[in-house]
Amino acid sequence: MTAESSHIASDSLLKNLQMFLELPIIPSPHSIDLSHSAASDYLYRQARAKPHVAELYHENSKLNPHSTLQIPSDASTLEQVRRWFFETAYRVDEEILIADGSGLRIPYDQLPDWLQGPLNHFSKPSSLTDLLYAADLLVLNDGVLFRVVPELDYLWVERKVENEATLLPDLFWRSSPVRLEEYSTMLIVIACPWRYMLIYGPRGYRHTLLDIGRLLGYLQHQYSSSGYPATVHQDFLDTKADEFVQADGVERSVYALLTFSPINADK
Structure with missing residues (x-):
């Protein structure tokens, strides 16, 4: 060169x-x-x-005349699957419950009156109870975590919460300081999208989100009407929240937390 x-x-x-x-x-x-x-x-x-992964997922869940998604032609398929789920997954052998004696379930009347009212509606078959196919509803009260059982008049006892004072405040992301009393009673909504996706494929995720929205709307309205307004928390540390309820974060993941003011919740 x-x-x-x-x-x-x-x-x-x-x-x-x-x-x-x-x-x-x-x-x-x-x-x-x-x-x-x-x-x-x-x-x-x-x-x-x-494309962004969320955008790609949304596109894959769209229906059109040439879609490969196999959507049931009527609601009977969903009803059959939901009925099977409610009647098998939530039916514990009564002999086991009787033999153990205590600690596995409690009737609704053992919860505070203000708390049990709206939850008691889930003990009977209804369109409201059907929302618990898409999501699990957990109740934290006095250091014990319960699960609402669809169409039955009792709650499962999930477990007793240890180190409540340190675990609960850590769930929330960049939130203002809140007294621990606000966490003594809390509702936890756990999304289970694969239950709908079993039937609707990727579009089942939309069904899950819509049902959770209806569930939150019902809970907020009922508690507010009875004088115990609930605050819905949508932003929290997901890994910590999933660990708290022992969810895997994929097939079951926390989507919303509802807390109550200590002025009302302690009555």
Whole structure:
């Protein structure tokens, strides 16, 4: 290479470098992953020419005349599956319950009056109780975690909560300081999307979200009407919340927490 050609190459390199520095630079995907926002996710999608995973999932769940999703033609299939689930998964052998004697279940009347009222509606078959196919509803009261059992007049005793004072406040993400009394009674909604996806495929996730919305609407309305308004928490540390209820975070995952003010909940 001659001195002249070397000089030309250097000039060309400098021009390319100058053009590169003057162009708008999109942050690397690694930096975007560390600071999620609507704008950063948009840039990531444009820069990588790939759809966001949530967008891709939404697209896969859409129905059209050429869809490969096998959607039941009527509601009878869902009703059969839901009926099977309620009558098998939640039916414990009575001999086991009697032999053990105590500690496995409690009747609703052992809960505080204000708490048991709205929950008692789930003890009978209804469209409201059907919402517990898409989600599990847990009740934390006085340091014990219970599960609402569809169409039965008692609650399962899941377990006694240890270290309640340190576990519960850690669930919430960037929340203002809250007294522990606010956590002494709490409702926990656990989404189980695979139950619907068994029938509807990816679209079953939409059914799950809609049923959880109806469930939260009912709980908020009922407790507010009776003078015990519930606060719905949607943003919390998912891993800690799932560990708290012993959910795997995939097939069962916490989607909402409902707390009550200590002024009302302690009455």
